[in-house]
Amino acid sequence: MAQTLPVDEIVVVADSCTDDTVVVAASYGAVVVETEQGGKAASQDVGLAYVTGDMLICIDADTIIDVDAVEKLVNELEAGADATCANMLPMPQQRGFWVANRRFAYALGRYWWRWCQAEVGRLMVLSGCAYALRTETVRSIGGFPGKLITCDMDLTWSLYRAGYKTTFCHKALAYTYDPETFKVYTRQMRRWASGFFQNFQAHRAQVVKSPAALLVVGSLLIDLFMLPVTYTFVVLWALHDPHALRWLAPSIALHAVITTFIASRTITWKQAIVGFPCYWIANWWNKAIYFWTFIREWILGRHYVSWTGRQGRATVISPMSRSRKIGLISAAAAVALAGASWHAAAAEASLPDTAFLVLAITAAAAFALSFFYTPRKLTLLACLCTAGAGGLGLDRMSTVAGGQVFWCLAFIALTIGVVGAVLAYLGEDAQIEYQRGAAFAISAAPGSDLAGRPNALR
């Protein structure tokens, strides 16, 4: 409230609110709108109708901004930006491993990667907790986009699509409540990671068209995928020559010195020194979450559609489409065929052996790709175990004298297992329950009762 540049009006959207927000906000003279949207973008759209000013500063309910943040954000807009955002930090009173990690990461991003993104003209995301834009700008793109699980990134890239320019107002600081426990942190990271991949599926044309966008998104993906490759190489190298590990400590030390120095420009040296190991360790978990999310969102086509986090709501993931399943089975079959061909050439196995091996490997590969989040896990598991045992039996029995009976049993087991697995795999998933931000759920389940509610997203 006490800003160096006072605001003309305050609009508070109390969405699904159960505390005294409405009374407190009204006592300060704010325009209060009560909604039951159950989502941020939809609530912001309702609030947008009440805004009369030409510049809009959006602040989350769990965020506090510095006393000069409004002035700095407005200066940025007056200097020519169409939208800008503040740099965030965890609340000063927050403590703990996950908060120390986040504090370090935010401080590092302020003078490193977010600065770099803004410099090349494609800030990855206008931080949803505190950003500013012209009212006309957001109205011109039809309001706040709310179809993806992370609406702030969707907004940012919708602005790029409309030709607007964003900047990073690193001088403006905002303090927000960050997750303090592993459980909540992981939920938040799963949502953020899902939002990242959903966003670049939805806005892929923007990435392809713009060299700056390709640089920003491409560099992130390269870092994500290079991690397992790099560390596999390091481990293999270390197995071959353990002395090679002597390079690891200096490289981590160099990383620590550079990043701690950059972070210390924003937070205290003590916070930076304490934060680095937390950040370094948490980064492994972050990348693991991002890597698995990449597989789930882009390969399995199963999209995170529920809003979770501190609210503690259940995670909802859209079902895989039947065409995606058939595509995955085909891809798995192609891989298995190549593997079986190699097996046949190497072991001089007979054609039936090779064919059955193809079936077994196909089923195993399809199963491996779809095991997680599949409601019929046990059925699939049983079928695949049967198929695997059958395939293994065939591979062995065909070379054993007098093993025809076992060969027949193995053949039956394999057939039942593969057919059962395919039927279970292609079977209809249970219909998901609708929640906000479910654009992908609608596309994944045409003909369902979701399809008749396209505008309920906003």
Added chain:
Amino acid sequence: MYGHSHTGIGSLVLTLAAAAKGGIGYLVRVIASAH
């Protein structure tokens, strides 16, 4: 990328590109201000 540290070859490339662009922008501003 949200909450995900940007460390590796990709971040190095991005940093160099940003530094190059920032450096060129700085030179342009200096030259422009000289006139």
